[in-house]
Amino acid sequence: xxxASDSFDRTSRLTTIGVFVAMVVDxxxxxxxxxxxxxxxxxxxxxxxxxxxxxxYTLLGxxxxxxxxxxxxxRVGRVxxxxxxxxxxxxxxxxxAFTPGYWQIALIRFVSGFGISGLYSVGTLLATECxxxxxxxxxxxxxxxxxxxxxxxxxxxxxxxxxxxxWRPLFFCSIVPGSAALLLLWGxxxxxxxxxxxxxxxxxxxxxxISEIWATPSLLRTVMLWTTxxxxxxxxxxxxxxxxxxxxxxxxxxxxQNMGWYVAGTYxxxxxxxxxxxxxxxxxxxxxxxxxxxxxxxxxxxxxxxFATTDNVAYVLLVFGLLYGAPYAVSATYMxxxxxxxxxxxxxxxxxxxxxxxxxLSPLLxxxxxxxxxxGLGIGLLGISYAVCGLVPALFIKEKQFDPQAVERxxxxxxxTARIAS
Numbered sequence: 001x002x003x004a005s006d007s008f009d010r011t012s013r014l015t016t017i018g019v020f021v022a023m024v025v026d027x028x029x030x031x032x033x034x035x036x037x038x039x040x041x042x043x044x045x046x047x048x049x050x051x052x053x054x055x056x057y058t059l060l061g062x063x064x065x066x067x068x069x070x071x072x073x074x075r076v077g078r079v080x081x082x083x084x085x086x087x088x089x090x091x092x093x094x095x096x097a098f099t100p101g102y103w104q105i106a107l108i109r110f111v112s113g114f115g116i117s118g119l120y121s122v123g124t125l126l127a128t129e130c131x132x133x134x135x136x137x138x139x140x141x142x143x144x145x146x147x148x149x150x151x152x153x154x155x156x157x158x159x160x161x162x163x164x165x166x167w168r169p170l171f172f173c174s175i176v177p178g179s180a181a182l183l184l185l186w187g188x189x190x191x192x193x194x195x196x197x198x199x200x201x202x203x204x205x206x207x208x209x210i211s212e213i214w215a216t217p218s219l220l221r222t223v224m225l226w227t228t229x230x231x232x233x234x235x236x237x238x239x240x241x242x243x244x245x246x247x248x249x250x251x252x253x254x255x256x257q258n259m260g261w262y263v264a265g266t267y268x269x270x271x272x273x274x275x276x277x278x279x280x281x282x283x284x285x286x287x288x289x290x291x292x293x294x295x296x297x298x299x300x301x302x303x304x305x306x307f308a309t310t311d312n313v314a315y316v317l318l319v320f321g322l323l324y325g326a327p328y329a330v331s332a333t334y335m336x337x338x339x340x341x342x343x344x345x346x347x348x349x350x351x352x353x354x355x356x357x358x359x360x361l362s363p364l365l366x367x368x369x370x371x372x373x374x375x376g377l378g379i380g381l382l383g384i385s386y387a388v389c390g391l392v393p394a395l396f397i398k399e400k401q402f403d404p405q406a407v408e409r410x411x412x413x414x415x416x417t418a419r420i421a422s
Contacts, residue, residue, distance in 0.1 A: 008139075011189065012130035015079070016139060018184035019123040020146040022086045025178045026119050027150020029093045029112065032174070033058065035158035035245045035263060036167035043167065044102050048246075052367030055242045056360050057106045059234075061113020062120075063356030069118035070125075070349015071210070074342065077190040078126040081118055083182065088115030090178030097172040117356070120147075121349045124332035129191040129341075129404040136337075136404075137286060141278015141329035148274060148325060151267035153177075159260025193341050196407045213343055213350075222338050223351050225396050230355020232389035233294075233327055236382040239362030240301070240324060247375040252310050262317055269321030277329035286334040286399040293326035294390025300324075301383035305376040327389065336404050338397065344404070358385065 033054060041051040065085075073081045092112035099105050124140060131139040154170070161170050189195065213219045245263055248254040254262060273293075281289040300323055308316045331352075339347040362382070369378035 008130070008132055008135070012191070014184070015188045015191075016127050016130050016143065018181060018188060019082065019119075019127050020143050021177060021184055022082065022119050022123055022181035023143060023146035024150040024153065025086065025090060025174055025181055026116055026123075027147035028154045028174050028177065029089055029116055029150070030058070030241070031151040031154035031263075031267075032093070032158070032170050033109070034242050035155055035260060036162065036170055037242070038246055038249050039162055039167040040105075046102055048367045048370050049364065050102065051246075052242065052363040054106060054109055055238070055363040058109040058113045058116070059238065059356050059360040059363075061110040062117035063113075063353045063360065065114030066117030066121040066353030066356070067349050068114070069122050070345040070347075070353070073122045073125070073345035073349070078122050078129070078194055078345070079185060079188050079190050081122045082126060083185050085115040085118030085122070086178060086181050086185070088112070089119070090115075090174055090182075093171050093174045093178075097168045097170075117353055121352055122345065125336055125345060125348055125404075126191070128333055128336040129193050132405060133400070133403060135282060137278045137281035137289075137330060137333040138275075139278070140332045141274045141276075141281070144278070144325070144328045144332070145271040145274040147328070148267045148270040150177075151270070152264050155260050155264035155267060159264065162260065191405070193405055193407050196341075210346055213347055219339065219343065219347065222397065222401075223347055225392060226335055226338065226348075226351035227354045229389055229392045229397075230352045231358035232355075232385045232392070233331070233358070234355045235358030235362045236297070236301075236385035236389060237324065237328070238359035239366050239382050239385075240379050242363040243366045243370070243375050243379060246370075247305075247379060248313065250370075251374055251376045252308065252313055254310065254313070262314055265314065266317040266321035269318045270325040273322040273326045274329035277326040278333075281330045281333070286330050286337070287393060287397070290327060290330045290334060291390050291394045293323060293330070294386050297323045297326070298383040298386035298390065301386065302380035305380035308376070324386070327386075334393070334397075334399060337399065338401050340402050341404070341406070344402075 037051050037054070040046070040054070041048070069081050069085060089112045092108050092115065096105055096108055099108060124143065127140060127143050128136060157170055157173055213223060244266070245259055248259045248262055277289050277293055300319065304316045304320055335348055335351060336344060366375060366378035369375070369381075
C-alpha cells in the first residue's frame, strides 16, 4: 500500500467542484418533482397513490442505476460514469417539460433515475477519493449541501413559476446548471487510487469485485449492514422529502407560493445542517455524529407533525431542515471508508442503492396513509426508520476502516490493505 496524500491538490479541488455543481442539478431534479406534485396531480387528475408512484418510478430507476454505476466505475473509472450520469438525467428532466401524459412522465422518471443515482453513488465516492482524511467529511458535507442547494433553487423557482406558468417550465430549468457541470467535469482524471486499479495487469480486481465480496465474510457482512442502514435512511428521508410540499398544501392549507418559500427555507437549513455535521464528524468521529443526527431526527419528526400549525410551521421546518438531512453529510465518507479500493464502487453502489427499497416504498405508503388518515401522520411515523438507521452503525459498523486516497498494491488482501491510521 502506498501512503495516502494529505494534500488537496488543484485537480482534486476542481473535480470536487464539478461534482458539487452536478449535485446541485441532482437535487434540483428530485425537488422539482416534489414541489410540482400537487400541480401535476391536479393537472393530470391522478390520485395521491399515483402521484406518489411517480417518485417510486424514479427511485426504482435510481436503485438499478446506482448498483450498475458503482460496478462500472470499478471497471472504467469514476469520472466517466459521473459525466454520462449527469448528461442522462439532465436530458430526461428537460424532456418532461414537453411530455403530455402520466405514463410518459413515469417512464422518463424511471430512466432519469439511472443518471441521478449514478451521479450520487459514484460522484460522492469520487469526492471521498479526492479529499484527505483530515477534512474528508467536511468536504463531503459541503458536497452533500450542493444537493440541498439544488432543492432550494427548485423551491424558489417553484414559488415563482408554479402560480404563473404551471409545472412544465419548471423542469426545463435544469438544462443550464446541467450543462455547466458537464463542462467542469470534461477531461478530468480519476484519483490515483482508482487509476492504479485500472492499470493493474496482475489482477483484474474490478471484474472480480462481486465474487470477492460474496466470498469474503467481513466484506459481505459490512455490505449487508450498510444495506440495512440505507433502507432505513432512505425510507425516512425520501418519504418526508417527497410529501413535504403536499403536506403543507393539503394538511395545513398553505398556498403554492408560500409553500415554495417554506420548502426553500427548510432546505437552506439542510445546507447548514450538512456542513455542520460534516465538520463535526471530522473532529468527533463519523459514528458519533451519525448516531446523534439520526436519533434527534427520530424524536423530532413525530413531535413536529403533531404540533405544526399554519402559524408556526415556518419555524418547525427550520429545525426539521437542520436535522433530517444531516446523516447524508456523514454517510458517503463513513460508507466509503468501510471498503478497500478495488471493490469500493461495487460495494458502495450495492449497499446504498439496494437501500432504494426503502425509498421506493416510503412515498407509496405515505400516499396510502394520506388517503386514509393524513400526510402528517405518515411523515411523523418516519421517525421509526431514522431510529433504525442510527442504531445499526452504532452497534455494528466501525469507522475509518480503509483510506479512499491510498493506492493499493497488486495482490495485497482486501482485509489488510489501505487502512486509515486511528
